[in-house]
Amino acid sequence: MRLQATREDRLVAGYAALAIVIHVLEAGFPSPIPGVKPGLANVVTLIVLLRHSLRLAIWVALLRVLVGSLLVGSFLAPGFWLSASGALASLAALTLGRTFSRLLPPLQLGAVGLSVLAALAHMGGQFALAYAVFVPHPGLLRLLPLLMSAALLFGLATGAAAAAILRHLPPPAAARP
Numbered sequence: 315m316r317l318q319a320t321r322e323d324r325l326v327a328g329y330a331a332l333a334i335v336i337h338v339l340e341a342g343f344p345s346p347i348p349g350v351k352p353g354l355a356n357v358v359t360l361i362v363l364l365r366h367s368l369r370l371a372i373w374v375a376l377l378r379v380l381v382g383s384l385l386v387g388s389f390l391a392p393g394f395w396l397s398a399s400g401a402l403a404s405l406a407a408l409t410l411g412r413t414f415s416r417l418l419p420p421l422q423l424g425a426v427g428l429s430v431l432a433a434l435a436h437m438g439g440q441f442a443l444a445y446a447v448f449v450p451h452p453g454l455l456r457l458l459p460l461l462m463s464a465a466l467l468f469g470l471a472t473g474a475a476a477a478a479i480l481r482h483l484p485p486p487a488a489a490r491p
Contacts, residue, residue: 321487326370326373330377333382334377336355340353347461353436353469356375360472363412383397399443401436402439403439407432408428427473429473433468
């Protein structure tokens with residue numbers, strides 16, 4: 315039996331590869347706040363979400379976390395679990411954001427709104443796991459405002475980057491006349 319790759323399979327593979335490369339490169343950048351990164355690979359996830367579908371965006375995000383952690387050597391280490399919890403929380407927020415945008419068109423969220431929502435959820439998911447499992451100390455709560463502020467700023471930046479890239483891309487092949 316021979317498996318045939320579909321158009322969606324090739325899209326996921328290409329976008330995931332791009333997100334993984336960005337993830338690995340970003341892992342090598344020093345951070346002024348330990349564990350806080352801009353999340354540049356999330357630009358790819360946003361583009362997939364807004365150009366294609368939530369389902370493809372979920373595949374891209376989960377493959378990025380899994381393969382990225384294997385490549386940087388953090389698979390099953392605390393960093394992997396933090397990244398996975400943040401990605402799952404972010405994907406849940408994107409799902410809710412897209413659902414509400416479709417049910418209530420006046421609340422339509424664009425790239426920046428979805429990015430901020432996802433970034434705050436990502437940080438919230440990571441923080442919840444860190445507090446519950448890794449550092450269950452009340453002193454950790456003092457970091458939460460700083461971490462959420464960083465998430466807000468990086469969410470604005472990655473959303474603006476995704477919006478700018480989307481403006482310069484032709485419509486997806488399926489949407490072309």
